[in-house]
Amino acid sequence: MLLTMSSFYQLDFERPIRDLEQQIEAAEARLKAASAGTEIVGVPPGVVANLDEIDAVPAADLPGHIESLKAKLSETTRKLYDNLSPWDTVRVARHPQRPQTRDYIQFMCKDFCELHGDRRFGDDPAIVTGFARIDSFKVLVVGHHKGRTTQEKIACHFGCAHPEGYRKALAKMQMAEKFGVPIVTLVDTPGAYPGLGAEQRGQAEAIAVNLREMSRLKTPIISVVIGEGGSGGALGIAVADRVAMMQNAWYSVISPEGCAAILWKTANEQTNTAAARALKLTARDNLGLGIVDDVVQEPVGGAHRNPAAAADLLKAWIVSQLGTLKGVSGDDLIARRYERFRKLGAFQETLEEAVAAEAR
Amino acid sequence: MTQVAARTWTEVRAAKKSPIPEGLWLRCPSCGQMIYRKQMEANLHVCPECQHHFRIGAAERVKQLADTGTFQPMFTNLAPTDPLHFKDLKSYADRLLAEQVKTGQVDAVVSGQAFIKGRPAMVCSLDLTFMMGSMGSVVGETITRTIEHATQAGLPLIIVSCSGGARMQESGLSLMQMAKTSAALARFDDAKGLFISVLTDPTTGGVTASFSMLGDVIIAEPKALIGFAGPRVIQQTIRQELPEGFQRSEFLLQSGIIDRIVKRQDLRSELARIIDYAGK
Ligand SMILES: [Zn+2]
Numbered sequence: 001m002l003l004t005m006s007s008f009y010q011l012d013f014e015r016p017i018r019d020l021e022q023q024i025e026a027a028e029a030r031l032k033a034a035s036a037g038t039e040i041v042g043v044p045p046g047v048v049a050n051l052d053e054i055d056a057v058p059a060a061d062l063p064g065h066i067e068s069l070k071a072k073l074s075e076t077t078r079k080l081y082d083n084l085s086p087w088d089t090v091r092v093a094r095h096p097q098r099p100q101t102r103d104y105i106q107f108m109c110k111d112f113c114e115l116h117g118d119r120r121f122g123d124d125p126a127i128v129t130g131f132a133r134i135d136s137f138k139v140l141v142v143g144h145h146k147g148r149t150t151q152e153k154i155a156c157h158f159g160c161a162h163p164e165g166y167r168k169a170l171a172k173m174q175m176a177e178k179f180g181v182p183i184v185t186l187v188d189t190p191g192a193y194p195g196l197g198a199e200q201r202g203q204a205e206a207i208a209v210n211l212r213e214m215s216r217l218k219t220p221i222i223s224v225v226i227g228e229g230g231s232g233g234a235l236g237i238a239v240a241d242r243v244a245m246m247q248n249a250w251y252s253v254i255s256p257e258g259c260a261a262i263l264w265k266t267a268n269e270q271t272n273t274a275a276a277r278a279l280k281l282t283a284r285d286n287l288g289l290g291i292v293d294d295v296v297q298e299p300v301g302g303a304h305r306n307p308a309a310a311a312d313l314l315k316a317w318i319v320s321q322l323g324t325l326k327g328v329s330g331d332d333l334i335a336r337r338y339e340r341f342r343k344l345g346a347f348q349e350t351l352e353e354a355v356a357a358e359a360r
Numbered sequence: 361m362t363q364v365a366a367r368t369w370t371e372v373r374a375a376k377k378s379p380i381p382e383g384l385w386l387r388c389p390s391c392g393q394m395i396y397r398k399q400m401e402a403n404l405h406v407c408p409e410c411q412h413h414f415r416i417g418a419a420e421r422v423k424q425l426a427d428t429g430t431f432q433p434m435f436t437n438l439a440p441t442d443p444l445h446f447k448d449l450k451s452y453a454d455r456l457l458a459e460q461v462k463t464g465q466v467d468a469v470v471s472g473q474a475f476i477k478g479r480p481a482m483v484c485s486l487d488l489t490f491m492m493g494s495m496g497s498v499v500g501e502t503i504t505r506t507i508e509h510a511t512q513a514g515l516p517l518i519i520v521s522c523s524g525g526a527r528m529q530e531s532g533l534s535l536m537q538m539a540k541t542s543a544a545l546a547r548f549d550d551a552k553g554l555f556i557s558v559l560t561d562p563t564t565g566g567v568t569a570s571f572s573m574l575g576d577v578i579i580a581e582p583k584a585l586i587g588f589a590g591p592r593v594i595q596q597t598i599r600q601e602l603p604e605g606f607q608r609s610e611f612l613l614q615s616g617i618i619d620r621i622v623k624r625q626d627l628r629s630e631l632a633r634i635i636d637y638a639g640k
């Protein structure tokens with residue numbers, strides 16, 4: 001099912017998709033009118049595409065015409081999304097209709113039991129934590145949440161967590177370990193929040209402690225970057241046994257804009273595009289680098305076009321991983337997790353003796 | 361794997377230009393006094409007038425901390441590559457070579473074993489002069505090996521940080537060094553190892569948000585800039601002036617984030633003291 005409301009947020013590169021969708025809408029409106037015996041003059045409200053072509057189609061041919069338009073639409077959508085530039089991928093990952101942690105919890109989980117607060121400072125809505133059931137598994141879900149309404153977005157700082165968010169996540173994860181409950185984390189943040197309070201309350205320390213402690217939690221941990229994987233703020237809940245990215249997510253050491261501003265001295269369309277490419281931030285790139293173990297496919301045209309289908313694909317992957325890790329001892333889990341991250345990095349290594357000889 | 365940095369030390373050294381002669385006198389950026397360079401250097405690169413702590417390289421740092429002649433460099437056989445073929449206004453490969461020629465170092469870290477007032481320890485320092493002390497694969501790997509060696513040998517671990525954060529040119533791989541070093545510290549912690557983290561001006565970003573903040577004891581030099589986000593990023597986000605002294609050592613001490621502020625002149629004796637209390 002495709003969303004075709006005219007209020008649907010539009011990315012520039014999706015223009016050909018929107019044009020086809022409007023043609024289909026118009027053709028369907030005409031067909032409906034024709035079968036009801038009324039005549040439609042002009043175009044339906046909200047439609048701006050050139051629809052002369054549709055008006056020229058005889059009513060009897062409309063069903064066939066609609067079919068071919070739909071085929072063309074799915075082909076165009078597939079092609080566009082198969083060839084997204086890295087910068088366009090970042091845009092898709094930030095799409096306002098893209099499903100977020102709370103959406104996925106609703107689609108994938110039963111009986112979500114939210115647990116709040118870090119017992120120290122407060123309850124950061126930018127990180128959601130709670131028990132839930134996925135398929136036959138009891139899990140602890142931890143995920144960044146950006147917020148949907150303006151009010152919610154502001155409360156969540158657009159998915160940028162404070163130290164209390166990371167500390168809440170760790171406290172709940174340690175409890176999950178105690179009860180042998182596996183952990184599923186959903187990563188979706190532009191980065192940890194850069195602000196006065198965050199610094200004063202030890203943003204860096206909160207993230208660092210999560211990295212250290214997650215590496216030795218003796219319960220399975222599965223992480224998926226569902227949207228934005230912005231730097232340390234993302235990694236702060238992503239030290240896991242199995243890490244995946246959704247097809248149109250990005251994961252990198254810095255946002256393209258941040259990188260462009262520093263290395264290209266200015267962030268604009270051109271430098272953001274270049275930075276996004278240079279950073280190798282797409283799911284495919286990260287898979288190639290060994291940073292993620294898998295890529296979770298999205299429905300054609302991105303998760304925002306069909307959140308329920310995206311959730312089904314995500315759920316299937318998570319359930320398969322939970323199955324694989326079930327029964328692995330805690331000691332084995334942390335030994336393998338250590339090796340998983342230990343081997344990441346690229347450098348040249350010469351024989352120590354050769355270097356020593358050269359130094360003389 | 362690309363062969364961009366497949367140059368040997370000898371080649372890098374040969375290419376190193378003779379250093380620009382430095383003036384006998386320099387102006388202290390803090391108090392504005394003209395100070396005699398030799399005197400400043402003899403004073404551990406601290407301004408004799410106002411105690412301003414000048415930034416120093418890793419070689420100088422290690423020399424200052426270790427008992428004379430005891431520092432034994434380790435893990436010197438690691439060299440950076442350009443795994444992503446990263447290119448901004450300049451290619452990473454070219455940048456690496458330029459930095460190697462400029463500094464005479466292979467990357468932004470120096471590590472090894474040393475004695476501090478007679479106490480054996482692993483000592484590691486980042487180097488701000490090499491790509492802002494940023495952490496890529498070589499820095500992450502060196503620190504991880506240092507931690508692992510300290511774990512095996514049962515030695516106290518001292519890491520001196522000064523860094524702009526994770527190295528952008530290695531993107532995700534740099535990010536992963538944060539997890540790798542922190543995981544190694546978990547094992548060191550399990551083995552009851554003592555880690556003293558020394559924060560110097562400036563320590564920010566992915567370095568702060570990983571090993572730097574995981575010390576059993578965290579020490580900072582006076583007035584060092586220490587934080588997760590850089591001041592400019594924070595200012596752009598909150599759109600207001602930052603309070604005086606924000607993100608400086610004294611602010612972190614007040615906020616409960618670090619244990620002690622220690623002047624450079626006292627660093628060796630303070631480290632020895634903590635090793636005596638907590639070391640094996
Ligand atoms: Zn001075």
